[in-house]
Amino acid sequence: MNVVTFSGPPSSGKTAVILKTIAALQQRKLQVGVVKFDCLYTDDDELYQKAGVPVKKGLSGSLCPDHYFVSNIEEVVQWGKKQKLDLLITESAGLCNRCSPYIKDIKAICVIDNLSGINTPKKIGPMLKTADIVVITKGDIVSQAEREVFASRVSTVNPDALVMNVNGLTGQGAFEFSTLLYDKADNIETVTGKKLRFSMPSAMCSYCLGETQIGEEHQLGNVRKIELGDD
Amino acid sequence: MFNQTELKNKKISEIIAEYPYTENFFKEQKLVLNDQEKNLKEIFQNLSLEAREDVVFDLEQFTASLLSYIENMQEFLGETDSVVKTLSILAGKDKSGYPENYKQLNIKSGEIISIVGPTGSGKSRLLADIEWTAQGDTPTERKILINDQIPDKKWRFTGGKKLVAQLSQNMNFVMDLSVKEFLHLHAESRLVEQEDALVDRIFEEANQLAGEKFAAEAQITSLSGGQSRALMIADTAILSSSPIILIDEIENAGINREKALELLVGEEKIVLMATHDPVLALMGDKRIIINNGGIADIITTTAEEKKLRRELQILDKLLGDLREDLRYGKKLGQISQQLTAIKLIN
Numbered sequence: 001m002n003v004v005t006f007s008g009p010p011s012s013g014k015t016a017v018i019l020k021t022i023a024a025l026q027q028r029k030l031q032v033g034v035v036k037f038d039c040l041y042t043d044d045d046e047l048y049q050k051a052g053v054p055v056k057k058g059l060s061g062s063l064c065p066d067h068y069f070v071s072n073i074e075e076v077v078q079w080g081k082k083q084k085l086d087l088l089i090t091e092s093a094g095l096c097n098r099c100s101p102y103i104k105d106i107k108a109i110c111v112i113d114n115l116s117g118i119n120t121p122k123k124i125g126p127m128l129k130t131a132d133i134v135v136i137t138k139g140d141i142v143s144q145a146e147r148e149v150f151a152s153r154v155s156t157v158n159p160d161a162l163v164m165n166v167n168g169l170t171g172q173g174a175f176e177f178s179t180l181l182y183d184k185a186d187n188i189e190t191v192t193g194k195k196l197r198f199s200m201p202s203a204m205c206s207y208c209l210g211e212t213q214i215g216e217e218h219q220l221g222n223v224r225k226i227e228l229g230d231d
Numbered sequence: 232m233f234n235q236t237e238l239k240n241k242k243i244s245e246i247i248a249e250y251p252y253t254e255n256f257f258k259e260q261k262l263v264l265n266d267q268e269k270n271l272k273e274i275f276q277n278l279s280l281e282a283r284e285d286v287v288f289d290l291e292q293f294t295a296s297l298l299s300y301i302e303n304m305q306e307f308l309g310e311t312d313s314v315v316k317t318l319s320i321l322a323g324k325d326k327s328g329y330p331e332n333y334k335q336l337n338i339k340s341g342e343i344i345s346i347v348g349p350t351g352s353g354k355s356r357l358l359a360d361i362e363w364t365a366q367g368d369t370p371t372e373r374k375i376l377i378n379d380q381i382p383d384k385k386w387r388f389t390g391g392k393k394l395v396a397q398l399s400q401n402m403n404f405v406m407d408l409s410v411k412e413f414l415h416l417h418a419e420s421r422l423v424e425q426e427d428a429l430v431d432r433i434f435e436e437a438n439q440l441a442g443e444k445f446a447a448e449a450q451i452t453s454l455s456g457g458q459s460r461a462l463m464i465a466d467t468a469i470l471s472s473s474p475i476i477l478i479d480e481i482e483n484a485g486i487n488r489e490k491a492l493e494l495l496v497g498e499e500k501i502v503l504m505a506t507h508d509p510v511l512a513l514m515g516d517k518r519i520i521i522n523n524g525g526i527a528d529i530i531t532t533t534a535e536e537k538k539l540r541r542e543l544q545i546l547d548k549l550l551g552d553l554r555e556d557l558r559y560g561k562k563l564g565q566i567s568q569q570l571t572a573i574k575l576i577n
């Protein structure tokens with residue numbers, strides 16, 4: 001089975017792109033399943049179900065969804081194998097700009113949209129910087145110039161990535177993108193023993209652990225102070 | 232060109248002096264450069280844990296990434312091989328699997344080709360085949376040649392340079408910038424020389440195309456539909472890196488469509504235009520008829536049709552003037568006895 005991880009900011013078009021891509025993969029008679037990782041809520045699983053795609057979801061609750069992802073990915077891979085999938089896709093809500101769920105030797109895709117603003121590529125950190133392929137969506141609503149500027153920013157942040165435009169609504173570009181996703185040679189049995197591409201900051205401060213009192217003496221662990229200057 | 236080890240040991244100021252655009256790279260990578268006289272090795276040794284997290288990469292990954300960036304940019308700047316003189320489309324098959332009704336269509340730069348066919352007939356697929364420089368590896372099995380050769384794979388994947396630029400009715404500006412700031416931003420991303428002159432020229436051309444003039448200080452999001460379209464077309468003609476432009480209808484309001492097309496082909500672009508408006512469609516040298524996913528026919532615009540276009544232009548102008556009169560509260564009169572003599576069916 002092949003495994004591909006998708007990540008990207010909320011509402012960037014991950015599900016839309018994955019669904020259009022699966023439609024193209026099914027033409028090649030490939031069995032594709034999806035596991036969606038999110039924080040508190042998602043109804044993506046219903047969308048996949050409607051499209052007849054085997055799907056599971058995992059909600060991380062108060063944890064960073066990417067931390068939750070690593071702790072569960074092996075079980076998810078085994079689920080995919082039991083379903084006899086050719087390709088297992090994981091979709092992660094890119095809610096934590098400090099982390100990314102990408103694993104070495106597992107294809108990593110970042111979905112980002114033209115509407116999110118030209119500083120977004122810089123802001124979202126490891127999720128974009130360490131991806132193999134960057135898919136840019138919503139090109140249908142912005143001007144040609146804005147698309148060009150946006151793509152060039154993406155390439156500056158991640159010069160090694162393949163950058164593609166896919167339209168989540170019309171599916172334009174999805175067939176082409178799908179040709180990059182499955183290769184028999186990339187089959188794996190397990191992800192145990194593999195490594196994350198980017199070590200996840202623990203991001204734990206005393207407030208993560210339940211502290212509610214405000215004040216210097218209550219701030220433990222990973223604490224950063226704002227720089228306000230003297231003026 | 233510096234290799235990776237050299238990049239680690241050169242001072243930041245030396246790297247920027249050699250490749251000025253790398254300044255932008257450092258900025259986008261969020262590497263804080265307090266002292267440009269240090270080299271990357273020293274900078275990474277002294278990074279705080281937090282700053283390391285911001286940068287994501289370690290020294291090895293960072294310099295590898297920088298090297299890729301420099302390679303991409305050198306290629307982008309030095310490109311001479313990306314001039315597209317001819318685009319050829321080699322026949323594939325339609326949705327039912329029948330071969331398309333032509334062998335090879337060659338389109339030269341400066342040509343306008345119209346694309347007609349019902350919605351869902353395969354116009355988008357044709358465009359996607361061109362954009363992907365298909366090699367029999369798409370559902371239509373078409374092949375695309377550029378300058379009579381199998382195109383370089385770079386057209387498929389680069390963030391910097393795409394084969395096809397697109398203009399369509401539902402595109403808007405979304406950035407909060409003035410016209411001038413916006414054009415400068417685009418020009419900077421293209422690393423063009425003589426940026427100011429170029430920006431001025433685009434601004435002037437756009438104002439020529441627009442029915443109502445606009446100022447360089449106007450916010451792009453506040454432009455009217457016609458003004459936006461005019462600015463997008465002038466900008467795409469002059470500043471887009473893409474040699475092929477796809478236009479999906481140009482509404483006949485607030486913009487001089489003929490001048491717009493002349494501007495595009497004047498810049499040696501190939502223009503593909505999906506339209507159902509005869510005034511526009513007949514501006515094309517040829518028109519491609521699409522049906523059931525395949526190219527059903529390719530029609531060269533005849534002399535008769537060119538004459539018809541003159542007539543249509545007159546009608547177009549008449550209607551346009553009437554709209555204008557209506558808008559400014561004038562009373563409308565009959566155009567001519569001749570026209571009223573034409574019998575309308577129904």
Ligand SMILES: Nc1nc2c(ncn2[C@@H]2O[C@H](COP(=O)(O)OP(=O)(O)OP(=O)(O)O)[C@@H](O)[C@H]2O)c(=O)[nH]1
Nearest residue numbers: 010011012013014015016093137138139167168169
């Ligand atoms: N116009 C346009 N809309 C798009 C495109 N791609 C996605 N959308 C729309 O954007 C919205 C969000 O898309 P989703 O696919 O749900 O985004 P997502 O990244 O999966 O969102 P989460 O999983 O909730 O983080 C939906 O309304 C889509 O229809 C596109 O290319 N163009």
Ligand SMILES: [Mg+2]
Nearest residue numbers: 014015044091
């Ligand atoms: Mg989703």
Ligand SMILES: [Zn+2]
Nearest residue numbers: 064096098099
């Ligand atoms: Zn996190």
Ligand SMILES: [Zn+2]
Nearest residue numbers: 204205207208
């Ligand atoms: Zn915390």
